[in-house]
Structure formats: structure tokens, C-alpha cells
Amino acid sequence: MPPDPALFNLLQAYSALKHPRFLSFPSHLPFLQVHDFVLSCILLDPHLLQYPPSHAYQLSFWKWAIEHLEKLLGDEACTSLPFISVTISKPATHDAAAPPPPSFVTHYWRPAPQSGPPGAIPSTENHSVTLFESRTTIESGTTGLRTWRASFVLAQFLIQNSTVLMNKSVLELGSGTGFLGLIVADIQVSSGGVTGHPVLYLTDVNEDVLRRCHENTQLPCNASHCHGNLSVKSLDWFDALAQDGVPSIEATLNNMKPELVLGADILYHPDMIAPFLATLNIALRASKFPAGGTAYLALTVRSADLLNSFLLALRGSTSFAYACWQINRLTILILSGPQLVSRRTATLQS
């Protein structure tokens, strides 16, 4: 039987290192039910023992959890919590003033009912992706060593609309440590045989980021591990503007032939707009489809000026048609390649 949603939320929060300040304790449930769940499904869960949250996080989580468990139990607390008490009493080796250390992070999710093969019984099983990633915004001079919110939003969209991925070769630009790519790989693996998955390219410019991304795709707990056609590759958007870089980026993208291009939180400086759009233009033209490929982008609105400059550049370009909508402080864009421009523009205007 699936656990009570409030308990599952606790597991999701712990494995994704959500700060206890933002958690709600399931105080409405009986003590034993909560205690047994946190003991067997969180503290002693084999996956979380192998890919644990950082020690610093565990310490703050268990302190919070035990305080609430004790409140729930009343006077009997001390005798009933031996395991958890032992764990929390381990000394922290991390300097509290230093930035939080990198950690394993696990995200649980459930495929949408339509994502299986036709006629299949919808899965009620949770899927998960695990990454080793930074807990700071910028580390070693790059923003790519952790997952950004735009990736979560785009992943949610793809999970709910997984048919857009069906049998498509996929290219991700600026993939960071690979969260979105791991979700795509999982969907591709779940909806196909062990061999013959559509190609999936995760690309970035930073060597540390690419190494981390590759390592994450190779973790045996991730479905990406048994994806037969996944590659992590270096691709610098600035090559699309450099005279001597264009032939090589064109050759790379023509070889990939991406039918679907993804990008999450890939713009944070005005200087990135032109090279990014030049790359996207080549990528969409390189598609196997005669009409060109499609791109799904999720952009964090860091500044209205940056977003407006990007939309202005898109509007001024004859290479793209796009639809765009906003969710909180995120902008989601669907772009299509050159041949579809007039058709899409007509659709959007009507």
C-alpha cells in the first residue's frame, strides 16, 4: 500500500534536502505510524543509505524530526527512539561557517498515466533520479553544479506531457549536473526497450559540470544508466558566432539531428542571448524533420530587461516562431524551427 501522502512528502523533502523550516510534520498521524515510516523508509532506506543527504543536512533534519516525534509521543519518547538518537548524536565534521558541502539529492516522481505504451496499465510506482550536486549558487565559477528551479518546472511539464518526447532525438543545451536530462532518460527508458532508445545529448560548456553530469548519468540507481544512446558532450554556444567555430558546431549539431531541444535557466547575462539564439537556430535546422525541430525553454526571470531583450531578439529573428507564457517568476517558451515559422505565427495570432 502506498504511504500516507504526508509521510511521502516527508521522504521527498528529506531526499531533496528541503530545509526543515519549510516542512510540515504529520502530527495528525499516530506516533507509531510516523516513527516506523521515518525509521524504515527514511533513516534505514537502502537507497538513502547509499546516496545520503549531506551530514549537515541529516543533522538538521533529524533534530527537527525528533523534536516533533517527541511532542507526538509525549512522555514515552526517550525509550522508543534509539536508532534516531544514535544518528543525531554523531559529531558534525563540517565547519558551520563554511558553505554547505555537495551532497547526493534524490527526487521522487510518478509518471503521468499516458506515458506508457498504448494499452499499458498506468504505473503507480514512484520513479526517482539521484544526483551528486553542489548546495551553493555558484561554485568553482559556474552556476552549473546544482539544479535550478526552471529545470524542475520543465521536468514537470515533460512528465505530464511525455508524448512530446516519444521517439524523438533530444538535445539539452546548458544541462548543468543533468537533472532534466535524467528525467528525459528515465521517460525514454520506461517507454521503450532496453536497446534502441532515441538519442539523448546533454551538453554544457564547463568541464567540471560535464564531468559531474556524466557521473550522475552513470549512477546505477538512475534509469539513464541503462540508456543505450545517451551522451554527455561539450558544446559552447559562443562557437555559433565565431567564424572558426561555426563549421564545427554545425557539424556537431548536424550529426545529433535533434528533433527536440531543451534548455532550462540558460540565460543570465545579455551577452548570452546572441550566441544562444545562433546555436538554437543551427540546432533546430539540423533536425531530421524537414520542417525543423522544436525547442522547449524554461527561463527564470532574473531581470525584466534581460527577458525583454531575449523576446525582442526572438521577435526580430525570421528563424523562430514562439509561444510564451509565465508561471510565477518563470517564462516558458516553445520555439519552432524555420519552416514552421509562418504556420506557427499564424496559429499564435489567430
Ligand SMILES: C[S@@+](CC[C@H](N)C(=O)[O-])C[C@H]1O[C@@H](n2cnc3c(N)ncnc32)[C@H](O)[C@@H]1O
Ligand atoms: C543556471 S545553470 C542551469 C543549469 C541547468 N539547466 C538547470 O536548470 O539546473 C546555466 C548552465 O548554462 C551553462 N552555460 C553557460 N554558458 C554556456 C555556453 N556558452 N555554452 C554552453 N553552456 C553554457 C552553464 O555551464 C550552466 O550549466
